[in-house]
Amino acid sequence: MSTPTPDQVLLPTYGAPARTFVSGHGSWLTDDAGRDHLDFLCGLAVTSLGHAHPAITEAITAQASTLSHTSNLFATTPALELAAKLRDAAGWADGRAFFCNSGAEANEAAIKLARRHGKHRDPGKVNVVALTGSFHGRLLGALKLTGNPAKHEPFEPLGSWVTHVPHDDPDALAAAVDDRTCAVWVEVVQGEGGVRPLDAAMLERAREVCDAHDALLVVDEVQTGIGRLGEWYGWQTTSVVPDVICLAKGLANGLPIGAILAHGVAAKAFQPGDHASTFGGNPVACAAANAVMDVIDREDLLANTRAMGERLADGMIALDSPHVVGQRGRGLLRALLLDAPVSATVTGHALEQLLVVNNVASDAVRLAPPLNVTPDEIDEGLRRLGLALSAATHENGTS
Ligand SMILES: Cc1ncc(COP(=O)(O)O)c(C=O)c1O
CATH class of the missing domain: 3.40.640.10 (Type I PLP-dependent aspartate aminotransferase-like (Major domain))
Structure with a gap:
């Protein structure tokens, strides 16, 4: 049997899914086209130890x-x-x-x-x-x-x-x-x-x-x-x-x-x-x-959460984009604050950069990486977020 599409079998409570993910490992999710995404959303702040944690x-x-x-x-x-x-x-x-x-x-x-x-x-x-x-x-x-x-x-x-x-x-x-x-x-x-x-x-x-x-x-x-x-x-x-x-x-x-x-x-x-x-x-x-x-x-992940949360917050503020007006949150629950209702656009571009985040408000992008995220992964997530912001800026013609 071929897999049905959501609209064929599910009540219409959700919008059309942007990706079908088939596997995950640590901070990474792989879609049905074999592309690895950096998961900075954790299934809405759920998979806090990342995907397929052996323990x-x-x-x-x-x-x-x-x-x-x-x-x-x-x-x-x-x-x-x-x-x-x-x-x-x-x-x-x-x-x-x-x-x-x-x-x-x-x-x-x-x-x-x-x-x-x-x-x-x-x-x-x-x-x-x-x-x-x-x-x-x-x-x-x-x-x-x-x-x-x-x-x-x-x-x-x-x-x-x-x-x-x-x-x-x-x-x-x-x-x-x-x-x-x-x-x-x-x-x-x-x-x-x-x-x-x-x-x-x-x-x-x-x-x-x-x-x-x-x-x-x-x-x-x-x-x-x-x-x-x-x-x-x-x-x-x-x-x-x-x-x-x-x-x-x-x-x-x-x-x-x-x-x-x-x-x-x-x-x-x-x-x-x-x-x-x-x-x-x-x-x-x-x-x-x-x-x-x-x-x-x-693994002392409370301390890692505090340290990586600070790194993420500092990195968000330092992003070179006219859209960024600040950040808020605590630990590894953060929002990037934008100057206009463009968070859906930024989130869409982030997905194209293979970064999973979500538009928690029209002017705020939520980031909730796993508690065991590494410094390199935080930096890579920030790099992808920067590319998404640039793409959104060009799309709005404000560059
Ligand atoms: C603070 C808070 N309470 C309750 C809920 C509802 O949880 P669930 O979707 O598991 O019913 C959520 C979900 O986002 C939440 O963030």
């Missing part, structure tokens, strides 16, 4: 040939070990995890946990305050949290339990939180919102008002967690400590997994029967995640 492949194959599913009626060693690793990385002795299968699912689990926390105190304590420009997923609850009205509109009504406040207005945040608020939802760096770090003042005020109103501070670490910002968790690059974090993307280097980690009062909110996932805690996905965390630890 991950070995962990997956060993677990798949031992035990691949039990359901949540039974415990498995990989899931228990992973929960302990996540807890230890946070430094939360009383930390407790729940496993699911994606970032949106992690947010949904956290919504239910926050509601249980609230309703244990007051039946009406079910509201959430979230931020404009945020992204928390496409399932209905996570979509409601997402601070992007255009994404809501086709699916309204989504209820009235979320208030969105500007991501840079601590006073508006404080004014929106009251005793009926069960949680405040933030990302340390808004990934889909354009790789936009939140100001320390915003995070600090969020912590303060949560404490004042007995609400949980939930940090969505789906994109920023597991080393992406140069610490295990993004909140560890800030001065605030959340009550709950949501994880997914980089956790198992490409196998579907999601998790929440809660501590303190938040870890006491769920009771048996409150939440479940048939596949959650799947031993193969958990074995992959354990291997990811072991490799990051063993």
Whole structure:
């Protein structure tokens, strides 16, 4: 049978794919024409150890040939070990995890946990305050949290339990939180919102008002967690400590997994029967995640992420192009900021230069290389990005 095209077999949720990739190795992806691309996107910040990492492949194959599913009626060693690793990385002795299968699912689990926390105190304590420009997923609850009205509109009504406040207005945040608020939802760096770090003042005020109103501070670490910002968790690059974090993307280097980690009062909110996932805690996905965390630890990849992140940031600023107006981000989650809405054009030219990046906003290109990227690869990525910018400049006739 010849392989069908996406429009022949898939619902039309995605645009036409620009490439078909058939294999990958480290920071490199090979397409069906045999061309090697430098992957500075990692499947949307997922394959943090690069493609076909031998330790991950070995962990997956060993677990798949031992035990691949039990359901949540039974415990498995990989899931228990992973929960302990996540807890230890946070430094939360009383930390407790729940496993699911994606970032949106992690947010949904956290919504239910926050509601249980609230309703244990007051039946009406079910509201959430979230931020404009945020992204928390496409399932209905996570979509409601997402601070992007255009994404809501086709699916309204989504209820009235979320208030969105500007991501840079601590006073508006404080004014929106009251005793009926069960949680405040933030990302340390808004990934889909354009790789936009939140100001320390915003995070600090969020912590303060949560404490004042007995609400949980939930940090969505789906994109920023597991080393992406140069610490295990993004909140560890800030001065605030959340009550709950949501994880997914980089956790198992490409196998579907999601998790929440809660501590303190938040870890006491769920009771048996409150939440479940048939596949959650799947031993193969958990074995992959354990291997990811072991490799990051063993190879000191948090330090590499910080160093390579600085190298990438410095290199982006130094790019000789009239389009470049700056960069933002932290660790290896970065955006190149452009002077005009040309990021789709730049991203297209980058692909022609065999560099995979994405246009996260009309004037911002996202770069999320693997955490084990080398200095030579960073420099090569910058060289290709420079060529893409030149091509975009010529196309716009502004050279
Ligand atoms: C911060 C954040 N939360 C949640 C999600 C949703 O994750 P998923 O696509 O795995 O459902 C994403 C995906 O980009 C994200 O960046």
